[in-house]
Amino acid sequence: MIIGIAGGTGSGKTTVVEKIIDLFNEDQVALLSQDSYYKDNSHLTMEQRNAINYDHPDSIDFSLLCQHLLELKEGRNIAQPTYSYQEHNRLPETRFTEAKKVTIVEGILIFTLKELRDLCDVKVFVDTPDDERLIRRIRRDLKERGRDIEEILCRYEDTLRPMHLQFIEPTKRYADIIVPEGGNNSVAIRIIANTIKDKLRTQV
Numbered sequence: 001m002i003i004g005i006a007g008g009t010g011s012g013k014t015t016v017v018e019k020i021i022d023l024f025n026e027d028q029v030a031l032l033s034q035d036s037y038y039k040d041n042s043h044l045t046m047e048q049r050n051a052i053n054y055d056h057p058d059s060i061d062f063s064l065l066c067q068h069l070l071e072l073k074e075g076r077n078i079a080q081p082t083y084s085y086q087e088h089n090r091l092p093e094t095r096f097t098e099a100k101k102v103t104i105v106e107g108i109l110i111f112t113l114k115e116l117r118d119l120c121d122v123k124v125f126v127d128t129p130d131d132e133r134l135i136r137r138i139r140r141d142l143k144e145r146g147r148d149i150e151e152i153l154c155r156y157e158d159t160l161r162p163m164h165l166q167f168i169e170p171t172k173r174y175a176d177i178i179v180p181e182g183g184n185n186s187v188a189i190r191i192i193a194n195t196i197k198d199k200l201r202t203q204v
Helices: 013-022 046-050 062-073 114-119 130-144 149-174 186-203
Strands: 002-007 029-033 078-084 089-097 102-106 122-127 177-180
Touching: 002 013, 002 062, 002 114, 002 149, 013 029, 013 102, 013 122, 013 186, 029 062, 029 089, 062 078, 062 102, 062 114, 122 149, 122 186, 130 149, 177 186
Parallel strands: 002 102, 002 122, 029 102, 122 177
Antiparallel strands: 078 089
């Protein structure tokens, strides 16, 4: 079965995913990140890559992502792409991902595509206030992605916020479960885990 977890940047999706995975055996859950499926931009210069709007659905290789989800659902292992935020490009290395009982796919834009939504047995939207998301984004990009504060704030004003309002926030209506306050919502995480377990039992 496939669990989709969406929400705005900095909403706490990763924390929710980690806490759900912790409630299952390691051999039961596979994880796919939308960020691994940014399109291959090897043919572009670094200047051109920097100009891409990575918060727009067109930046994602949805065809490959859906193909891999279908393969996992059919019990076949995949070679998941890897991506460098510093280079704004895919890396030559891939990540072996084994087919398991549960596949979690997470990302800000995964519910924008009907084909991908239809693949999900459970759709979760992590809903966190804008100011909290911005703070988390600043901290993450400073620490993990080597960006300065001016670049982060400009990107937020020019692309992150407009794209969130246009593409991400509207997909909340497709969610089966909405999680307020991200990974701090232990009640919602237990509900998600129980929903997954119930569906697994019905599939046996």
